Amino acid sequence: MGAMALTPVARAEDGYDLWLRYAPTDAARSSSLSAHVTAIVATGTGPTWAAATSELQRGIAGMTGTKPAVTATIQQGALWLATPASSPSLPVKTDGLGLEGYAIRSVTIDGKAVTLIAANSDVGLLHGAYHWLRLAQTGASLDSLAIASAPKIGLRMLNHWDNLDGSVERGYAGQSIWDWWRLPDYKGPRYTDYARANASLGINGTVLNNVNARSESLTAPYIAKAAALADIFRPYGIKVYLSVKWTAPMELDGLKTADPLDPAVAAWWKAKADEIYKAIPDFGGFLVKANSEGQPGPQDYKRTHADGANMLAAAVKPHGGIVMWRAFVYAHDNPDDRAKQAYSDFKPLDGQFADNVIVQVKNGAIDFQPREPFHPLFGAMPKTPLMMEFQITKEYLGQSTHLTYLGPLFEETLDADTFAKGKGSTVAKVIDGSLEGHKLTGIAGVANIGVDRDWSGSIFNQADWYAFGRLSWDTSLSARDIATEWAAQTFSPDQKVVQPVVMMMMGSREAAVDYMTPLGLAHIMNTGHHYGPGPWVSELARPEWNPVYYHKADANGIGFDRTKSGSNAVSQYAPTIAKMLDDPKTTPERELLWFHHLPWDYRLKSGDTLWDGLIHHYEHGVADVAQMRATWETLRPMVDTERFAETETLLTIQQREAQWWRDACIAYFQSVSKRPLPAGSAAPAHSLDYYKALKFPFAPGN
Ligand code: GCV
Numbered sequence: 001m002g003a004m005a006l007t008p009v010a011r012a013e014d015g016y017d018l019w020l021r022y023a024p025t026d027a028a029r030s031s032s033l034s035a036h037v038t039a040i041v042a043t044g045t046g047p048t049w050a051a052a053t054s055e056l057q058r059g060i061a062g063m064t065g066t067k068p069a070v071t072a073t074i075q076q077g078a079l080w081l082a083t084p085a086s087s088p089s090l091p092v093k094t095d096g097l098g099l100e101g102y103a104i105r106s107v108t109i110d111g112k113a114v115t116l117i118a119a120n121s122d123v124g125l126l127h128g129a130y131h132w133l134r135l136a137q138t139g140a141s142l143d144s145l146a147i148a149s150a151p152k153i154g155l156r157m158l159n160h161w162d163n164l165d166g167s168v169e170r171g172y173a174g175q176s177i178w179d180w181w182r183l184p185d186y187k188g189p190r191y192t193d194y195a196r197a198n199a200s201l202g203i204n205g206t207v208l209n210n211v212n213a214r215s216e217s218l219t220a221p222y223i224a225k226a227a228a229l230a231d232i233f234r235p236y237g238i239k240v241y242l243s244v245k246w247t248a249p250m251e252l253d254g255l256k257t258a259d260p261l262d263p264a265v266a267a268w269w270k271a272k273a274d275e276i277y278k279a280i281p282d283f284g285g286f287l288v289k290a291n292s293e294g295q296p297g298p299q300d301y302k303r304t305h306a307d308g309a310n311m312l313a314a315a316v317k318p319h320g321g322i323v324m325w326r327a328f329v330y331a332h333d334n335p336d337d338r339a340k341q342a343y344s345d346f347k348p349l350d351g352q353f354a355d356n357v358i359v360q361v362k363n364g365a366i367d368f369q370p371r372e373p374f375h376p377l378f379g380a381m382p383k384t385p386l387m388m389e390f391q392i393t394k395e396y397l398g399q400s401t402h403l404t405y406l407g408p409l410f411e412e413t414l415d416a417d418t419f420a421k422g423k424g425s426t427v428a429k430v431i432d433g434s435l436e437g438h439k440l441t442g443i444a445g446v447a448n449i450g451v452d453r454d455w456s457g458s459i460f461n462q463a464d465w466y467a468f469g470r471l472s473w474d475t476s477l478s479a480r481d482i483a484t485e486w487a488a489q490t491f492s493p494d495q496k497v498v499q500p501v502v503m504m505m506m507g508s509r510e511a512a513v514d515y516m517t518p519l520g521l522a523h524i525m526n527t528g529h530h531y532g533p534g535p536w537v538s539e540l541a542r543p544e545w546n547p548v549y550y551h552k553a554d555a556n557g558i559g560f561d562r563t564k565s566g567s568n569a570v571s572q573y574a575p576t577i578a579k580m581l582d583d584p585k586t587t588p589e590r591e592l593l594w595f596h597h598l599p600w601d602y603r604l605k606s607g608d609t610l611w612d613g614l615i616h617h618y619e620h621g622v623a624d625v626a627q628m629r630a631t632w633e634t635l636r637p638m639v640d641t642e643r644f645a646e647t648e649t650l651l652t653i654q655q656r657e658a659q660w661w662r663d664a665c666i667a668y669f670q671s672v673s674k675r676p677l678p679a680g681s682a683a684p685a686h687s688l689d690y691y692k693a694l695k696f697p698f699a700p701g702n
Pocket residue numbers: 161169170211212289293328367395
């Protein structure tokens with residue numbers, strides 16, 4: 001028998017490696033990489049150094065096939081990791097890099113060309129190592145490097161809405177990655193990979209449990225479980241935090257009240273904080289959802305959010321902890337426009353919060369819609385540190401089936417100008433503290449992570465985690481640049497792959513806005529699971545849970561009047577913006593129906609009537625998805641089979657469902673407007689009753 005050719009084992013591309021794939025490069029790049037890392041020079045010791053050097057070894061070995069040695073001696077072509085402590089005669093200054101930043105410099109030491117990664121701390125080095133690996137993976141030049149990078153925002157956090165039973169509220173990537181049952185003993189490798197992925201983006205905190213919290217997470221067994229995770233994450237510069245339930249003192253220890261001004265309540269929380277810090281000395285602090293959607297809170301005792309936050313803040317203060325108090329509040333007995341309620345509750349409390357409290361505000365005033373104007377609290381509480389809450393998990397944007405890249409949504413909010421202190425007072429400057437000189441600063445993303453092999457429910461959903469992390473580190477990055485580097489690492493640095501992928505990503509969010517909620521419409525998703533259209537829903541107990549509350553469509557027109565003659569929500573913005581938004585002619589059309597109720601004959605800038613324009617937006621959305629599908633098809637020869645097929649199938653679903661959105665919304669709006677469709681627009685495929693009858697009792701994440 002002649003020699004048999006061995007079939008090479010295909011590299012598994014199931015998405016587990018995220019953007020840290022370190023795929024083999026072509027021969028030219030491989031030899032260039034090897035020449036830039038003849039060895040890794042490291043004289044420090046400890047778990048963070050080990051994490052940095054082993055990640056570099058893993059990366060280089062993956063890309064070149066050769067694992068560089070770690071040595072203590074500088075040699076030609078080495079990659080040298082150094083802090084002022086490990087290398088007192090560091091040739092670059094590390095001032096200005098803070099405790100998490102780094103510099104990457106091509107330097108010559110004793111005639112030897114080396115790449116120096118320098119930082120003030122071990123974690124800074126780790127961040128620098130990941131930056132270098134990003135350059136290496138994206139095909140960037142590794143010569144003449146002169147990089148200095150430090151985050152402007154202090155707390156860069158994931159918020160997990162993970163429950164103790166393993167389910168994840170609004171999770172579309174399987175069960176929780178926290179195996180609470182087998183913790184603290186069993187510590188699977190996924191925890192370390194989670195820490196690696198986050199450290200590669202500079203994420204430095206994680207809230208382990210759902211804001212709809214259970215008291216049990218504060219009991220001794222669960223504190224021990226959280227401590228086990230904290231031990232794994234510590235070398236990666238990531239602290240753990242917990243969401244707390246306001247009535248925990250009553251539920252766990254039988255206190256008669258949870259009144260924040262009751263000394264026994266304050267003493268309970270102080271003792272609880274002491275207990276937690278004993279197990280987790282660098283515990284970050286608490287996240288609180290209070291007096292919101294049925295959660296208890298200080299208002300139940302006629303106290304304010306500030307009373308509640310400050311009492312908890314006093315408990316963690318001696319340990320250096322903080323309290324993140326959420327501003328996501330609206331009350332069933334408050335008849336005012338839901339979009340106004342958080343501002344009305346919190347604005348009067350400006351200046352009343354303790355110095356280790358930060359108020360966490362969602363990007364918009366309703367709830368993570370495909371598009372919302374920025375939340376009016378940004379810029380309105382100058383004496384209070386405010387942190388951003390984005391939702392990475394796509395509750396309202398197609399969950400784990402639709403490709404809707406969130407980078408543009410994040411960017412649009414961060415770049416929005418609040419005009420709080422004149423032009424240029426962007427939301428980014430509010431949250432990085434520079435507008436008002438706050439030191440405590442933060443940004444949080446509701447995680448889209450679960451036990452699915454690909455972590456996020458789809459390959460493209462990983463890009464949202466990635467984009468959130470990158471923007472947290474540097475809010476000035478563009479969504480397009482982030483998509484470009486993500487695509488290069490996730491698929492291939494080949495421009496023939498990167499360009500079409502980026503094109504698909506960059507148009508995808510606007511496509512979703514168009515086929516779901518164009519022209520400033522919001523919250524017309526079906527009830528409960530928020531998947532698919534439900535603009536007709538009107539029977540729920542609370543008015544603001546019904547889509548009809550948000551669109552207010554009738555025979556005459558559509559939209560929510562938030563002008564001075566309506567709910568006057570516009571008055572919550574700075575005068576320049578309020579004036580602009582009070583007039584439909586000066587309101588950006590993308591937010592038109594958020595602020596105005598307009599007749600169907602209202603003329604849009606395109607010349608279309610509002611009715612015709614609405615239909616055209618729905619149709620653009622569907623057409624854009626068809627285009628995305630066609631673009632993906634061109635990539636078939638260049639993407640591995642498994643990931644190609646997954647995306648291909650998901651785009652097929654997305655196109656079908658974009659059509660469903662278009663048809664169901666048009667069928668409904670036509671039933672109220674009684675208008676004919678514009679010429680060339682096809683009638684919905686089914687009757688309105690058909691769409692209304694569709695039910696999804698087992699939709700995930702609900
Ligand atoms: C965690 C929305 C979501 C809820 C979520 C809530 C919040 O209402 O639908 O699942 O609860 O926001 O942010 O607290």
